[in-house]
Amino acid sequence: MQSFTFNTVNTIISESGSLSQIANQCDRLGIDRPMVVTDAGIVALGMLDSLSAHLDTAGLETMVYSDVVADPPEQVVLDAVALAREHRIDGVIGFGGGSSMDTAKLVALLANSNESLADIYGVDNVKGKRLPLIMIPTTAGTGSEVTAVAIVTSGETT
Numbered sequence: 001m002q003s004f005t006f007n008t009v010n011t012i013i014s015e016s017g018s019l020s021q022i023a024n025q026c027d028r029l030g031i032d033r034p035m036v037v038t039d040a041g042i043v044a045l046g047m048l049d050s051l052s053a054h055l056d057t058a059g060l061e062t063m064v065y066s067d068v069v070a071d072p073p074e075q076v077v078l079d080a081v082a083l084a085r086e087h088r089i090d091g092v093i094g095f096g097g098g099s100s101m102d103t104a105k106l107v108a109l110l111a112n113s114n115e116s117l118a119d120i121y122g123v124d125n126v127k128g129k130r131l132p133l134i135m136i137p138t139t140a141g142t143g144s145e146v147t148a149v150a151i152v153t154s155g156e157t158t
Contacts, residue, residue, distance in 0.1 A: 013025075019050055019051060019054060019136070022055060022058075022134070023054055023055065023057070026058065026060060026091065027058075029091060029132035029134070030091070030132060031090055031091030031132050032060060032061060032091075033061040033062070033063075033088065033089050033090045033091070034060060034062050034063075034089060034091045034092065034093050034134075035062075035065055035080075035083070035092050035093070035107065035111075036048070036051065036052075036055075036063070036065070036095050037065050037093065037094050037095065037096075037100055037103050037107055038066050038096045038100050039068040039069065039096050039100055040066050040067070041096075042100070042138065043066045047095075047138060048066075051093075051095060051136070063083070063087050065079075065083055065107075067079065068080075068099050068100045070099050071151070071152075072099050072102070072152050073152065073153045074152055074154050076103060077103055077106045077117060077152055078117065080103060080106075080107045081107050081110045081111050084111035085111050090131060091108075091133070091134070092104045092107050092108040092111075092131055092133050092134070093134045093136065094133070094134070094135045094136065094144075094145070095136045095138065096136075096138050096139070097137070097138060097142060097144075098139070098141075098142030098143075098144040098151075101135050101137065101142070101144035101145055102144055102151050103150070103152075105130075105133065105144075105148075105150045108130040108132070109126060109128060109131075111131060112129060112130055113127075113128030113129070113130075114128070115127060115128050121154070
């Protein structure tokens with residue numbers, strides 16, 4: 001067998017009620033103005049309420065981007081990045097399924113970089129440094145919270 005190295009996230013918190021630690025995690029990462037990246041379904045189900053309450057109680061200047069859709073098209077990512085830059089966010093929280101987390105990863109990178117989305121397609125093409133990123137999966141199975149890749153739709157069928 002050929003050897004390989006697998007690197008993933010440096011911290012995983014898994015316990016009942018761990019959402020109550022979100023303000024501490026933001027503080028640890030130096031996040032004062034986070035952008036929560038999620039989808040309309042999460043908002044409609046009220047799943048965002050608890051997260052928002054914890055962030056509000058901590059006095060964080062939070063903005064929510066909830067226009068993520070399944071297999072998000074490039075424009076969703078670009079719109080979120082533009083909003084993140086406009087509001088001068090200093091960290092990103094991906095909250096939801098794989099599409100929300102993939103979008104959050106790209107926002108955290110592109111909002112803090114001069115790179116374009118097209119510049120970073122492929123393997124090892126990212127040059128910039130991303131903003132601090134927290135991932136909160138609400139579904140099981142995608143693994144997006146522990147991978148360095150993101151999937152977006154770049155055209156009608158790609």
